[in-house]
Amino acid sequence: MTALVEWFVLPFQFDFMQRALLVSVVAGAICAVLSCWLTLIGWSLLGDAVSHAVLPGVVLAYLFGLPFAAGALVFGAGSVALISVVNRTSRVKEDAAIGIVFTALFAVGVVLISRIPSDTDLMHILFGNVLGVSDSEIVQILIMAAVVLVAVALKHRDLTLYAFDRVHAHAIGLNPRRLEALLLGMLSVTVVIALQAVGIILVVAMVIIPGATAYLLTDRFERMLLIAATVSVAASVLGTYASFHLNIATGGAIVVAQACAFTLAYLLSPSHGIAGRLAAGRSARRTRTGTGDVPTAA
Amino acid sequence: MTTPALLTENITVRYNDVLALEDVSLTVAPGRICGLLGTNGSGKSTLFKAILGLVPAELGRVRLRGRPPAAARRKGIVGYVPQSEQVDWAFPIRVIDVVMMGRYGHMGITRRPRRADHEAVAAALERTDLTGLAHRQIGALSGGQRKRAFVARGIAQGADVFLLDEPFAGVDKRSEATIIEVLRAMRDDGHTLLVATHDLAGVPQFCDEAVLLQRRVIAHGAPDEVLAPDRLFEAFGIEAQAVGERTR
Numbered sequence: 001m002t003a004l005v006e007w008f009v010l011p012f013q014f015d016f017m018q019r020a021l022l023v024s025v026v027a028g029a030i031c032a033v034l035s036c037w038l039t040l041i042g043w044s045l046l047g048d049a050v051s052h053a054v055l056p057g058v059v060l061a062y063l064f065g066l067p068f069a070a071g072a073l074v075f076g077a078g079s080v081a082l083i084s085v086v087n088r089t090s091r092v093k094e095d096a097a098i099g100i101v102f103t104a105l106f107a108v109g110v111v112l113i114s115r116i117p118s119d120t121d122l123m124h125i126l127f128g129n130v131l132g133v134s135d136s137e138i139v140q141i142l143i144m145a146a147v148v149l150v151a152v153a154l155k156h157r158d159l160t161l162y163a164f165d166r167v168h169a170h171a172i173g174l175n176p177r178r179l180e181a182l183l184l185g186m187l188s189v190t191v192v193i194a195l196q197a198v199g200i201i202l203v204v205a206m207v208i209i210p211g212a213t214a215y216l217l218t219d220r221f222e223r224m225l226l227i228a229a230t231v232s233v234a235a236s237v238l239g240t241y242a243s244f245h246l247n248i249a250t251g252g253a254i255v256v257a258q259a260c261a262f263t264l265a266y267l268l269s270p271s272h273g274i275a276g277r278l279a280a281g282r283s284a285r286r287t288r289t290g291t292g293d294v295p296t297a298a
Numbered sequence: 299m300t301t302p303a304l305l306t307e308n309i310t311v312r313y314n315d316v317l318a319l320e321d322v323s324l325t326v327a328p329g330r331i332c333g334l335l336g337t338n339g340s341g342k343s344t345l346f347k348a349i350l351g352l353v354p355a356e357l358g359r360v361r362l363r364g365r366p367p368a369a370a371r372r373k374g375i376v377g378y379v380p381q382s383e384q385v386d387w388a389f390p391i392r393v394i395d396v397v398m399m400g401r402y403g404h405m406g407i408t409r410r411p412r413r414a415d416h417e418a419v420a421a422a423l424e425r426t427d428l429t430g431l432a433h434r435q436i437g438a439l440s441g442g443q444r445k446r447a448f449v450a451r452g453i454a455q456g457a458d459v460f461l462l463d464e465p466f467a468g469v470d471k472r473s474e475a476t477i478i479e480v481l482r483a484m485r486d487d488g489h490t491l492l493v494a495t496h497d498l499a500g501v502p503q504f505c506d507e508a509v510l511l512q513r514r515v516i517a518h519g520a521p522d523e524v525l526a527p528d529r530l531f532e533a534f535g536i537e538a539q540a541v542g543e544r545t546r
């Protein structure tokens with residue numbers, strides 16, 4: 001017992017661990033909330049695209065001495081707009097448009113980095129450097145997180161309506177395109193927050209896995225938000241501690257923890273997991289006499 | 299003359315080079331059930347989209363209770379019941395939540411439901427006989443119950459003009475009868491319903507009038523007249539002629 005307490009308390013005495021935990025927990029919670037809508041709409045890979053596309057923005061921001069978030073946001077939002085333009089104004093399909101835009105922007109970022117003499121480590125941008133996060137970066141993260149949370153508090157019901165039935169949203173006088181733009185804007189900001197925790201390459205995990213995990217565990221959207229946030233924050237905490245104790249990469253450890261949570265839900269969820277389905281199959285065989293006309297609620 | 303519930307004048311819609319609707323003029327009086335008949339690709343869905351303002355009409359105008367589409371939408375006049383294929387039935391949402399979405403146009407910015415909203419939802423569930431199923435996930439309903447849930451959403455919305463896209467597809471005969479009962483009761487309350495369907499056999503028993511659509515309006519009138527074999531031949535080709543004769 002004391003060993004366990006020490007496992008948690010000891011690292012917390014270090015200033016850099018407190019900051020790392022703050023950043024990874026905030027990033028985990030925000031990403032989890034967004035991931036619920038993204039997984040339901042089917043936009044998971046858009047998160048991947050936006051995260052890669054911000055690389056040139058981060059490099060340019062460094063070059064001009066601007067806050068990293070400014071450059072990242074411009075390129076994040078810009079990539080979304082560019083994908084939609086390519087998709088709408090040519091015969092190229094959406095998945096190809098996404099693939100072209102994000103890899104092109106990522107490549108521009110790689111080229112820029114290779115030409116700029118700097119002490120910013122490419123590895124830190126790609127894989128995150130949450131143990132070395134600075135004060136100004138923390139301020140930027142907290143401001144962005146507050147913006148996203150306010151948007152969620154005001155608009156979460158409209159976003160769920162958009163995800164479920166945008167024709168109805170249109171029919172009752174709402175503007176689905178504006179809701180889409182809002183969600184994409186929130187995605188850009190969220191990705192930039194999560195960059196600090198896990199880096200460009202692994203951000204996509206943060207905006208997919210929590211929502212997908214929660215989706216396996218409930219049929220209620222409000223609960224899905226809660227479960228996703230809980231799973232994601234727990235993974236952030238465990239991953240950051242594991243990184244300290246085992247001397248492993250923090251971003252990787254957080255995402256591995258999330259993947260473990262997903263695997264457990266996938267196997268053990270009573271309603272939508274493999275085990276649940278096997279059990280349901282067995283009991284259905286035993287009570288074949290039921291009406292069977294109406295599927296029962298999970 | 300009373301204002302028609304639904305009026306379209308010379309609606310023409312073109313997708314790139316394809317003419318989807320040509321010169322469609324329709325007038326439906328309040329308190330009527332109007333069957334919208336046509337094959338796949340005849341323009342039924344496009345007409346719905348034009349009425350909702352989802353596709354721009356090259357020519358013509360739409361009025362709902364005398365209002366242009368945008369104003370009608372803001373007033374919550376149009377209730378839309380989507381085709382089954384357009385709905386994600388695995389979405390983590392309950393029947394009662396779907397019906398509550400009908401109220402969003404009446405709510406404040408955060409769409410937090412007030413007492414009037416809860417009452418409207420309860421009443422709509424009662425009308426469609428879904429009260430006992432209100433807390434089920436939407437996909438855990440049978441085909442007919444699913445349709446009624448979306449009708450309930452329109453009722454909670456306070457919609458006047460309902461657009462129903464293939465409400466009988468994938469629904470067994472008994473559920474179909476229940477749906478028709480609900481639609482008739484709504485008609486008797488003064489609602490207007492435009493029902494897109496390719497189920498010709500069922501039309502005469504519940505529609506007050508019917509429209510035969512094949513890119514343009516081929517016939518509009520009493521179901522018996524519209525279902526005359528030569529008209530059906532024009533719209534559906536040879537196969538449907540046989541169906542039309544069987545329904546007589």
